[in-house]
Amino acid sequence: MENSEYTPLYRRIKHLLTNGLAHREWAPGEPLPSENKLARRFEVSIGTVRKAIDELVDERVVVREQGRGTFVATHNSSRLLFHFFHIVERGGSKEYPKIKTLSFRRGRADMDEAQKLEIAERAPVFRIRNLLSLCGRPTIVDDIVLPRSLVPDLNEKIFIGRDNTIYHLYQSRYGLNVLRTSERLSATCADPDVAKLLGVKKEASLLEINRIALTYHHAPVELRRSVVNTERHDYFSDLGKSPLRRHDPRF
Amino acid sequence: MENSEYTPLYRRIKHLLTNGLAHREWAPGEPLPSENKLARRFEVSIGTVRKAIDELVDERVVVREQGRGTFVATHNSSRLLFHFFHIVERGGSKEYPKIKTLSFRRGRADMDEAQKLEIAERAPVFRIRNLLSLCGRPTIVDDIVLPRSLVPDLNEKIFIGRDNTIYHLYQSRYGLNVLRTSERLSATCADPDVAKLLGVKKEASLLEINRIALTYHHAPVELRRSVVNTERHDYFSDLGKSPLRRHDPRF
DNA sequence: AAGTGGTCTAGACCACCAT
DNA sequence: TGGTGGTCTAGACCACTTA
Numbered sequence: 001m002e003n004s005e006y007t008p009l010y011r012r013i014k015h016l017l018t019n020g021l022a023h024r025e026w027a028p029g030e031p032l033p034s035e036n037k038l039a040r041r042f043e044v045s046i047g048t049v050r051k052a053i054d055e056l057v058d059e060r061v062v063v064r065e066q067g068r069g070t071f072v073a074t075h076n077s078s079r080l081l082f083h084f085f086h087i088v089e090r091g092g093s094k095e096y097p098k099i100k101t102l103s104f105r106r107g108r109a110d111m112d113e114a115q116k117l118e119i120a121e122r123a124p125v126f127r128i129r130n131l132l133s134l135c136g137r138p139t140i141v142d143d144i145v146l147p148r149s150l151v152p153d154l155n156e157k158i159f160i161g162r163d164n165t166i167y168h169l170y171q172s173r174y175g176l177n178v179l180r181t182s183e184r185l186s187a188t189c190a191d192p193d194v195a196k197l198l199g200v201k202k203e204a205s206l207l208e209i210n211r212i213a214l215t216y217h218h219a220p221v222e223l224r225r226s227v228v229n230t231e232r233h234d235y236f237s238d239l240g241k242s243p244l245r246r247h248d249p250r251f
Numbered sequence: 252m253e254n255s256e257y258t259p260l261y262r263r264i265k266h267l268l269t270n271g272l273a274h275r276e277w278a279p280g281e282p283l284p285s286e287n288k289l290a291r292r293f294e295v296s297i298g299t300v301r302k303a304i305d306e307l308v309d310e311r312v313v314v315r316e317q318g319r320g321t322f323v324a325t326h327n328s329s330r331l332l333f334h335f336f337h338i339v340e341r342g343g344s345k346e347y348p349k350i351k352t353l354s355f356r357r358g359r360a361d362m363d364e365a366q367k368l369e370i371a372e373r374a375p376v377f378r379i380r381n382l383l384s385l386c387g388r389p390t391i392v393d394d395i396v397l398p399r400s401l402v403p404d405l406n407e408k409i410f411i412g413r414d415n416t417i418y419h420l421y422q423s424r425y426g427l428n429v430l431r432t433s434e435r436l437s438a439t440c441a442d443p444d445v446a447k448l449l450g451v452k453k454e455a456s457l458l459e460i461n462r463i464a465l466t467y468h469h470a471p472v473e474l475r476r477s478v479v480n481t482e483r484h485d486y487f488s489d490l491g492k493s494p495l496r497r498h499d500p501r502f
Numbered sequence: 503a504a505g506t507g508g509t510c511t512a513g514a515c516c517a518c519c520a521t
Numbered sequence: 522t523g524g525t526g527g528t529c530t531a532g533a534c535c536a537c538t539t540a
Binding site for chain 3: 257282285286287301315316317318319320321
């Protein structure tokens, strides 16, 4: 007899923790209860709690700090979640982009967008266009599609007046914690508008990135199409990964 | 006082296991000794051995099979290490490419190649060009640079006569186990040769992928430049990852 | 039935941080 | 000094494969 229904205890604990995070029982930046307290609360051993938290750490949902506690990951504190920006200078150095918002409009989701965002066709969305500069040169044009239902009171003033990253705004103001992105890359030709913004000639080769951003329980948050001038920059992808390990990772 | 020298026991065990793997004490496809035996051999508890193997599993160096044992990962068995091919049809389905070798030549590493492959400038290399077809259409041109010192007796007959993937050939014949790749993507224009091969017009926008393949202890194995026609295909990158977990990963 | 990996527990001790 | 996470141990029991 097969037992495909079985879920180990630590997975159920992880699920309970994820629910607590999704419902903001512990908000970004705040500490979770200590492993000891969680073990008593869920009536399991501390090792089982640790295994649940281990997976959340792998997924970058929480961050352990020895001697201090385990904290809900934030989108400001360090580039830890700056881990969502993959464009690097060909030389190698990573740089934080300067962002200029070119347009902020209200619109409706088309069929494809609705399907990807898991909302109704023609549901209200924001459409935002940003120009990102690296090394002082305009390099990326971002077109964002964001369901208005997720960010009810958002407006241009709030969006532009934010004092941090866009994902940090989603997180701090709307409790939307972007945890994961899925991206599809292709080569494209510059259309006249984009060519002008990036200072390249029409028909130049550009890199197109179609991203979907996801939060807890894999719920979609945002669609983003980025068009990148790769004359001086690359998209960097290090699969085989680096599961953020302590101590010397050469071993 | 800081203690930056400290390395936990399980990391040292992992290092010993990695050495055994690099020296083919256990060859690809073969089982490691059971966790029990390893614990006795290294005189540690089984939990410590498990933690060492856990990391090797995360890195896809070995594969656990409940009830059977822990096996050195291979490049044939299933698409597990087919996890190195990121081009997918825009529709979504993943397909194994048809490969045709266009040229197989001997040459010397230039400065840039030598630096990336960690070999001497002008060291002997193979230069191989392959044309990959998907959905019956030529879609990718691969240019491979491979140090001859790593694959001493390789020749065109062996290369073309292989009965499996290229990485499987490296692994089975030369003990070179490609574990990880690091890739940089950019947009490029088709040069006349490539345009002809891919059946696109000159100056068409194509996706360029520069990959370096690494083995144990991060030693470089191969350089590969892929040029992709992205009319019908995308490069798929799912960061947030999927650490190949057992049971229902929704939890 | 025997052997493997997978889960869960309980407890000791270490490293680090706050106070 | 007390509390936190990090490591290591020892042992029980479960799930799965092989024979």
